[in-house]
Amino acid sequence: MAETPEGIPAPLQCSGVIAPLIDEARAREIVREWLESDTKPFIPDDKIRFGKAVMLYYPFWKYSREDGGTDVTIYRPAFGTLLSGLQNLQRFDIKSSPVPDDANILPATIYSSVYYPDLHGIARAEELIGIPLWLISYKVKNSIYMVEVDAESGMVYEEWHPIKEPVNWRKTAMIASIPVMILSLIAVYFSPWLFLLVAALLIFFLYQSEMLGVINLKRKEGKDGA
Structure with a gap:
């Protein structure tokens, strides 16, 4: 050749x-x-x-x-x-x-x-x-x-484009900790069971927020790749 x-x-x-x-x-x-x-x-x-x-x-x-x-x-x-x-x-x-x-x-x-x-x-x-x-x-x-x-x-x-900046979960947790502390003190004052309910709702809310962020990002990537 x-x-x-x-x-x-x-x-x-x-x-x-x-x-x-x-x-x-x-x-x-x-x-x-x-x-x-x-x-x-x-x-x-x-x-x-x-x-x-x-x-x-x-x-x-x-x-x-x-x-x-x-x-x-x-x-x-x-x-x-x-x-x-x-x-x-x-x-x-x-x-x-x-x-x-x-x-x-x-x-x-x-x-x-x-x-x-x-x-x-x-x-x-x-x-x-x-x-x-x-x-x-x-x-x-x-x-x-x-x-x-x-x-x-x-x-x-x-090649790759940052459509949306990733969520800063550390900052989000710090901001959320203030109302959580207030709600926790109120819940403990009235009933320990109310405190557990507030904690469960908070965990569920953070989990849903993270999952929605991942889903939206994947959906955007799918549209860009189509």
Whole structure:
């Protein structure tokens, strides 16, 4: 198998790239709009700090097929990714441009034949191309997150996004302890059985609050993954 001087097998070299249409300033603006639309009022604007923005070309296999008398174009990642948006990337049939000399292209690791069993129709052509994405980091409190912005379409692909900050149970318990102490003293004064009832109701309330928080978070994650 032929290899390039850089050690990359010839079948895993990008023959071209999709020209970026979105610059860094617009990509940052898109991320800010996305954050505001998804997080208000959970994460205030002054709690978000943006980091570096880097453009990378992600290698994709572009398959041209004829399926049922219709010409279709299918894109599949030529690298490992857990992002569902990149796994099911959709594009209009845009012509690729020559690879720029200064292009940062992720190394392809998946051969085109891997996807053959899942493709339908008659093969017409295939090529490995680079699709530009802006990688932008942002920080919420002490946690750093990463988001990708398609530099051609403006689509946002998040790795993980803090939709809602976790509940601070220690703070919640401290706040709840004040009325609990008052209720406990009153309950003990009147009847020990009343104290046990108040304690049981408090435990049940805290348990339900935690469970509802977990359920709501899972429900949100399910909607985002759909």
